[in-house]
Amino acid sequence: KAGVTQTPRYLIKTRGQQVTLSCSPISGHRSVSWYQQTPGQGLQFLFEYFSETQRNKGNFPGRFSGRQFSNSRSEMNVSTLELGDSALYLCASSLAERGEDEQFFGPGTRLTVL
Amino acid sequence: AQTVTQSQPEMSVQEAETVTLSCTYDTSENNYYLFWYKQPPSRQMILVIRQEAYKQQNATENRFSVNFQKAAKSFSLKISDSQLGDTAMYFCAFMKGWMEYGNKLVFGAGTILRVKS
Numbered sequence: 001k002a003g004v005t006q007t008p009r010y011l012i013k014t015r016g017q018q019v020t021l022s023c024s025p026i027s028g029h030r031s032v033s034w035y036q037q038t039p040g041q042g043l044q045f046l047f048e049y050f051s052e053t054q055r056n057k058g059n060f061p062g063r064f065s066g067r068q069f070s071n072s073r074s075e076m077n078v079s080t081l082e083l084g085d086s087a088l089y090l091c092a093s094s095l096a097e098r099g100e101d102e103q104f105f106g107p108g109t110r111l112t113v114l
Numbered sequence: 115a116q117t118v119t120q121s122q123p124e125m126s127v128q129e130a131e132t133v134t135l136s137c138t139y140d141t142s143e144n145n146y147y148l149f150w151y152k153q154p155p156s157r158q159m160i161l162v163i164r165q166e167a168y169k170q171q172n173a174t175e176n177r178f179s180v181n182f183q184k185a186a187k188s189f190s191l192k193i194s195d196s197q198l199g200d201t202a203m204y205f206c207a208f209m210k211g212w213m214e215y216g217n218k219l220v221f222g223a224g225t226i227l228r229v230k231s
Contacts, residue, residue: 043221105159
């Protein structure tokens with residue numbers, strides 16, 4: 001069974017630009033969550049989508065948005081990039097609706113904002 | 115809001131020895147899950163072990179076991195017979211147990227574990 005895939009793996013952007021990251025969950029998984037990992041703030045929850053609906057949202061500005069498609073693939077978008085948005089962005093997929101089943105993480109997208 | 119605290123930024127252990135990583139959490143919830151995740155240098159997050167708060171029995175997975183003290187809100191990870199491949203950052207994480215809260219994980223700051231030969 002294929003794991004969670006994230007594209008692209010690496011990305012370099014400049015301040016003010018926007019970026020779209022993609023996450024393909026494991027087949028059959030309906031929940032996709034996104035996390036931002038930085039040395040200073042650690043791992044922080046961005047949002048979760050379940051069956052195309054945003055179920056939960058972290059404490060991030062409106063520049064961070066996401067969506068989920070009918071095939072459960074998810075995208076997150078960051079507009080008007082700032083230097084502080086440089087981070088590793090991880091997505092995780094899960095089969096179940098709660099924590100009974102494992103969340104499987106993708107390899108991450110490393111975003112660098114210059 | 116839930117918080118997770120890992121008070122040991124770095125630890126080291128000799129190969130084949132036992133090491134314990136500490137984690138405390140703060141919550142007013144009664145139904146929740148606790149996790150330990152491993153993140154090796156490859157950055158791939160891997161679930162090590164999971165504990166349901168309503169279960170009194172401590173979870174074990176091969177060489178990994180936890181000491182779950184619900185009243186003290188403590189959740190430590192014990193790694194027995196440490197191996198070089200255990201070298202990684204270890205994160206303690208919390209999740210509320212009610213469906214409406216979804217799959218949001220709250221992570222601690224992490225502990226870097228180095229296994230020495």
